[in-house]
Amino acid sequence: MINQETIVALATPSGAGAIAIIRLSGNEAISIASSVFESVSGKDIAKQKTHTIHLGHIIDNGKIYDQVLLSIFKNPHSYTGEDVVELSCHGSTFIQQQIIQLLLRKGAKMAQAGEFTLRAFLNGKLDLSQAEAVADLISSDNEASHQIAMQQMRGGFSNEIAKLREELLNFASLIELELDFAEEDVEFADRTQFAELLNRIEFVLKRLIDSFAVGNVIKNGIPVAIVGEPNVGKSTLLNALLNEERAIVSDIAGTTRDTIEDELVIEGIGFRFIDTAGIRETKDVIESIGIQKTFEKIEQAQVVLLLVDSSQLSADSLPKVKIEIEKIKNKFPIKPLVIVLNKVDVLDTEKTNHYISQLTDNQQTSENRKLITLSAKQKTGIEELKSTLLSFVNTGALRNNETIVTNTRHYDSLLKALEEITKVRFGLDQNLSSDLMAIDIRQALFHFGEITGQVSNDELLGNIFANFCIGK
Amino acid sequence: MINQETIVALATPSGAGAIAIIRLSGNEAISIASSVFESVSGKDIAKQKTHTIHLGHIIDNGKIYDQVLLSIFKNPHSYTGEDVVELSCHGSTFIQQQIIQLLLRKGAKMAQAGEFTLRAFLNGKLDLSQAEAVADLISSDNEASHQIAMQQMRGGFSNEIAKLREELLNFASLIELELDFAEEDVEFADRTQFAELLNRIEFVLKRLIDSFAVGNVIKNGIPVAIVGEPNVGKSTLLNALLNEERAIVSDIAGTTRDTIEDELVIEGIGFRFIDTAGIRETKDVIESIGIQKTFEKIEQAQVVLLLVDSSQLSADSLPKVKIEIEKIKNKFPIKPLVIVLNKVDVLDTEKTNHYISQLTDNQQTSENRKLITLSAKQKTGIEELKSTLLSFVNTGALRNNETIVTNTRHYDSLLKALEEITKVRFGLDQNLSSDLMAIDIRQALFHFGEITGQVSNDELLGNIFANFCIGK
Secondary structure (H helix, E strand, O other): OOOOOEEEEEEOOOOOOEEEEEEEEEEHHHHHHHHHHEOOOOOHHHHHHOEEEHHHHHEEEOEEEEEEEEEEEEOOOOOOOOOOEEEEEEOOOOHHHHHHHHHHOOOOOEOOOOOOHHHHHOOOOHHHHHHHHHHHHHHHHOEEEHHHHHHHHOHHHHHHHHHHHHHHHHHHHHHHHHHOHHOOOOOOOOOHHHHHHHHHHHHHHHHHHOOOOOOHHHOEEEEEEEEOOOOOHHHHHHHHHHHHHHHHHOOOOOOOOOOOEEEEEEEEEEEEEEOOEEEEEEOOHHHHHHHHHHHHHHOOOOEEEEEEHHHHHHOOOOHHHHHHHHHHHHHHHOOOOEEEEEOOOHOOOHHHHHHHHHHHHHOOOOOOOOEEEEEEOOOEHHHHHHHHHHOOOOOHHOOOOOOOOOOHHHHHHHHHHHHHHHHHHHHHOOOHHHHHHHHHHHHHHHHHHHOOOOOOHHHHHHHHHOOOOOOO | OOOOOOOOOOOOOOOOOOOEEEEEOOOHHHHHHHHEEOOOOOOOOEEEEEEEEEEEEEEEEEEEEEEEEEEEEEOOOOOOOOOOOEEEEEOOOHHHHHHHHHHHOOEEEEEOOOHHHHHHHHHHOOOOHHHHHHHHHOOOOOOHHHHHHHHHHHOOHHHHHHHHHHHHHHHHHHHHHHHHHHHOOOOOOHHHHHHHHHHHHHHHHHHHHHHHHHHHHHHEEEEEEEEOOOOOHHHHHHHHHHHHHHHHOOOOOOOOOOOOOEEEOOEEEEEEEEEOOOOOOOOHHHHHHHHHHHHHHHHHHOEEEEEHHHHHHHOOOOHHHHHHHHHHHHOOOOOOEEEEEHHHHOOOHHHHHHHHHHHHHOOOOOOEEEEEEEEEEEEEOOOHHHHHHOOOOOOOHHOOOOOOOOHHHHHHHHHHHHHHHHHHHHHHHOOOOOHHHHHHHHHHHHHHHHHHHHOOOOOHHHHHHHHOOOOO
């Protein structure tokens, strides 16, 4: 799969900026760069040390393209493990294009998506799960997913898998050795130690598999459905939630939030807020369709916020709200539900307490049933809502710096590995013959290897790296 | 104006990409970077040589932010002339923000727009016109404006001005010396040589001032008004013109054309096409307003394309087209006009020739009056239209690599300098006393100095650098 061509791509985001980086990697990287670079001090680039920077001009046929800084990374001390040259040029898209086109004319090939990282993997600079973490790292937009990607890129996950794989491999070779001496009925592999190893492997695999639920949530954000009639204060509440977080990024230039989707990061965990049309009873056909849609959205969400305008509560409307609560509880018995009494600033304490007792009396608030009073407009009670939302996320693993699986591919391989390990354990318990166990062990090893890339094929690699951006 | 704070900013375009560069400049750049950087090889960054690159992690309080490459540029061998550190991090906006916020906490200040280049100017790394060229270079989107900005950044323009200024300064000091010996009536400054210098200065100033017309057009694109009734094929023509140029950029990732404005680059010169509603006679009041608007747009344009659907021409419609042509010629006697007979693929040669003679017979086609037959659909005649458009642009200066003025500020200073030089010449011709001439010479020197920044003030600098992007 690896080819010997020297590849080129823009490594910085597209668009205009102060500077842009164009990256070359391959055997010809330095010679191609030399052919269009004229050092200010007259130095020969090919003779310079690795990890040095040189000021000069990109010149071809007497035409000056730009003044640039050229950085040299010599094989194997580079990201890809090949010779790499980075050109730091002025950041106009015109200059970027011109220089890339010039390098293409000089013999470089346009890089495919993820090709730099693919080469890093093929040259042994990264294992496969680390390479995948690079893409996760670039796409991570909050503290939690960033930390997980960093940990994975630094090898936390691979190391854990690789260690188990090595131990298992060790036993596998002993058991396969027994096969060679089948006639003599010897046992090279200590069955007690082996059972103990299988225990540990099962324990780790189960923990990793369990962590996927958290990992998936952290990677993609937790969907929260907001259920409520019009004018109960949905957008005011969202703004109140968003406001503080926005202040953090507002003093950094070029970092604008995309407010088209209501996404919010609370203490590093991403939440996605899904607006719904409410579920109040109606005879109108069209509105009934709306209610149907609301239930579908609740289905997809992990948490439901039922937003109630407490200033509009009355002897008349209170039962309707109770019915709404019952409906949600009946349809989604284990989904976390937060009843949010908004606009409590207009109520006196007596009334507030009355409504709280009315809305919670027929069922105790539990781990998954909370009632919160707040005023989105006055920004009171917002902190309690935030911590309630956080309480639904099992972030224990995250806080304890444990390895968390976020990648569906890894999750699948872990499940398959666990299946094989379970078979091996069954074989051990049933005293099955070594040759049968050896097959299952080899399968388990295969699935471990899939994760780190010790086992891979072109199609798999193609799928993984196609999701990378060009230039990485 | 210069302050001693260490500044930080994102230097690459905002958004996600493979990598991003964060730049620090100032006395504390290296110490601030050291405080959060842990080299993989355990090296102390402060002790490393200039122009070297180091792999390591951004770490603070035990938290790993990212794996980065750190580049060191030591004062004065950097863009700003100060100590500069560049951090090449993974290109997620989250990481960029996190690292910049960390550096701010460690004592760096957020850079103002253009502050890096302002510091480069204040530290004598660039003169003012070179600094301005940096911004032009980044915003240039075609060959011509890019080449002019490159030439200006490399000092072509400044050198020409600086040389004249020095010679004038020489004469000025001789003349001022005469003032000290006023009683003795000596002439230190050779009046003949001085007249010769004034000639040269006038010649250069006039050439530079004249070049501004070309420079302005190159920098901003040449406005071309397309006049024509609906369905004569305006958009087909624009697409035919655009098509080939698009092909050039299409194989480079991340380079998409913004097609909201119909801009087209022909041989490196930008053209902006302005669609109009046509000017055919009508009794409808609303349409008359449309015609008025068309004339306003023609007024702003530098070239007029009158597009005629030749397949719809008849004994009846031909006179109407003639009236349109006459109207444009009468209202805009010297504005270049191209009559474009579209859809000639449906005509036979006889008819085509008939129309050509009819539409040109009462006035010879001249330098500024052309008639072109083409088929936008069949893409014939497009090349002739392109070269006709180009023929209206005086690109002689560009081809001859002459200095071209594109900056309104420079243009103003050149005009003022020329005015003063004219006064000096008048004084010389009239044998005015040295003290009077000295005043005018000093004024001329002042205006020369404004261009290169030898004369500047905070307000001027503020205005210039406020237009830069942050990070440059």
